[in-house]
Amino acid sequence: AQSVTQPDIHITVSEGASLELRCNYSYGATPYLFWYVQSPGQGLQLLLKYFSGDTLVQGIKGFEAEFKRSQSSFNLRKPSVHWSDAAEYFCAVGASGTYKYIFGTGTRLKVLA
Amino acid sequence: NAGVTQTPKFQVLKTGQSMTLQCAQDMNHEYMSWYRQDPGMGLRLIHYSVGAGITDQGEVPNGYNVSRSTTEDFPLRLLSAAPSQTSVYFCASSYSQRGGSEQFFGPGTRLTVL
Numbered sequence: 001a002q003s004v005t006q007p008d009i010h011i012t013v014s015e016g017a018s019l020e021l022r023c024n025y026s027y028g029a030t031p032y033l034f035w036y037v038q039s040p041g042q043g044l045q046l047l048l049k050y051f052s053g054d055t056l057v058q059g060i061k062g063f064e065a066e067f068k069r070s071q072s073s074f075n076l077r078k079p080s081v082h083w084s085d086a087a088e089y090f091c092a093v094g095a096s097g098t099y100k101y102i103f104g105t106g107t108r109l110k111v112l113a
Numbered sequence: 114n115a116g117v118t119q120t121p122k123f124q125v126l127k128t129g130q131s132m133t134l135q136c137a138q139d140m141n142h143e144y145m146s147w148y149r150q151d152p153g154m155g156l157r158l159i160h161y162s163v164g165a166g167i168t169d170q171g172e173v174p175n176g177y178n179v180s181r182s183t184t185e186d187f188p189l190r191l192l193s194a195a196p197s198q199t200s201v202y203f204c205a206s207s208y209s210q211r212g213g214s215e216q217f218f219g220p221g222t223r224l225t226v227l
Contacts, residue, residue: 009153032213043117043203043218044156051213090155094213101146101216103155 002027004093006104013081014112021076021107023091032094033074035065038106039087047089050074061085086111115139119204119219126194126226134189134222136204144207144214145187149173149200150221156203162187194226 003026013019025031032051036044048059055067065076074091091104120135138145146161158171162181176198178190187206191198202222207214 004155034215036218041220043220044205044216045218046215049213049215101158103148103157105153105155 002031002093002095002102004091004102004104006089006091006107008107009105010108010110012110012112015083016080019076019078019081019085019109021089021091021109023074023076023104024072025074025091025093026072027093027095029095030069033065033067034092034094035059035063035074035076036090036092036103037061037087038090044090047076081109081111083111083113085109117204117206117217117219119202119222121222122220123223124225126191126224128195128226130194131190131192132194134191134202134204134224136187136189136219137185138187138204138206138217139185140206140208140217141184142206142208142217143184144209145181146171146205146216147177147179147187147189148203148205150203151200159189159202191224194224196226198224199226200224 005024034049035047038044047063048057050057050067058064088106088108090106094101117138143164147159148156150156157173160179162168168179204219205216207216
């Protein structure tokens, strides 16, 4: 069955430090993978997505993610975190040709000044 | 271009009351969906629609009804609210039902059922 796991519920980093948010998925074929960000009181906004091709994808706000098939992972990274990055981050997987779009449980990021 | 809009932003109901959460999009997207967001559970799909007149159930449909009379609107109805329906509700749309399509989300409705 399709599933998405975000093992870290909360992460705290200092401003300027690097960031990596973990995402593991379970899916029989090559999935469509997404990272969304949710600022407090807001809806979700797409950061980046992976469909095929280059396994390192660039997104908005300086984020990138790397698809690793052997590890079933799609981790989100940012080299230097800004205070405005404090938000909740969701990994999601989509299955081609179906409505199935499964979200992880989210990772809440706190940024220390 | 307003994107996906939802009303109301906040709502408090008493157990047994009914209400409709409104959702509209102006991007001519065929696919629309409703999610609920609960702490520690991410987003769970309630109902979805692949076009006007076509709806189907998602992961957690019980207690909710939907209809899709136009491409633009996709209201979610709670017929008899229960405390378990206290949640934040998000409407989303995409140009295609395919799993690879980016979904655009509304700002959400925070519902409390007493």
